[in-house]
Amino acid sequence: MPLQVLFACLAMLTGSVCAQSGEKIAKAGNAAGAPACVTCHGPSGQGQSTTGFPRLAGMNAGYLVRQLQNFQDGARVNPIMGPVAKLLSAADRQALATYYAGLPAIDAAVSPAATATTVASGETFAQNGNWSKGLPACAQCHGTKGLGVGATFPKIAGQSSLYLSNQLLAWQAGTRKNDPMGLMHGIALKLSASDVSAVAAYYATLSSVADKPRSANP
Incomplete structure (x- = not known):
């Protein structure tokens, strides 16, 4: 052999x-x-x-x-x-x-409180950033579809909006500080409450599986 x-x-x-x-x-x-x-x-x-x-x-x-x-x-x-x-x-x-x-990814349920306007705002921010505030696009590290890159930048597509919001708030508060070079802490400090809600709502609507339609888990 x-x-x-x-x-x-x-x-x-x-x-x-x-x-x-x-x-x-x-x-x-x-x-x-x-x-x-x-x-x-x-x-x-x-x-x-x-x-x-x-x-x-x-x-x-x-x-x-x-x-x-x-x-x-x-x-x-x-x-x-x-x-x-x-x-x-x-x-x-x-x-x-x-x-x-090794388990198949299952998308989280989309919050009924997430309006189309909020999701659209989150998409704009995620894909383009807000350079007037010195904020890069989330897609630059997490990929255009939020599927992550290796072990450093996690898959965030299909996670619940509550979990994603909680993590952004944890980065802001400094209770989560395991990011490379303090990148997420610096970004989170510049996010408004509406930014947090919009980005979290947007990524919760995406599928966690590449090239497959969104399927929500109740």
Whole structure:
């Protein structure tokens, strides 16, 4: 068997075992006392739109690993995830990230409070920025369709507007500070309340799957 084929097989086997371990933790917690992830993030990793728990399914594995590490070390502050992350080992974090990254993405429900005008305003801002305030377009880092770029710039399309708003407010307040070079903190400080609402509403209307029509999850 060629060496490269052997390595590919080993990688597939390792990923499969890792995902199985992650699924077990996600559904039943771990021996250290971490609760099941499905309690808040849903049985399919779809999140909860009404309470602001984010979708994990289909997110980049490297991004998810880093968020769990940051919840643990305090670079990202959350009263629920902070204590949970401290009960996860490095292997647990990798297993969970691998599992959720392998699940099909499910879009969050679009808030009925989001008007067409608000969504249109959010689209204009997301695609063009507001250079009079020194604000670049969100699309420059997160992609034109909000599908993210690698482990650094996450997929934000199809996340709930409540979750997205909460994160922008966390960047403003400094309770989330795990962005490269303080980029998001600097941007968030210049956003008005209406900017936050509009951008969050817009990205919540986009599909989290490339080249597929929007399908909302209730």
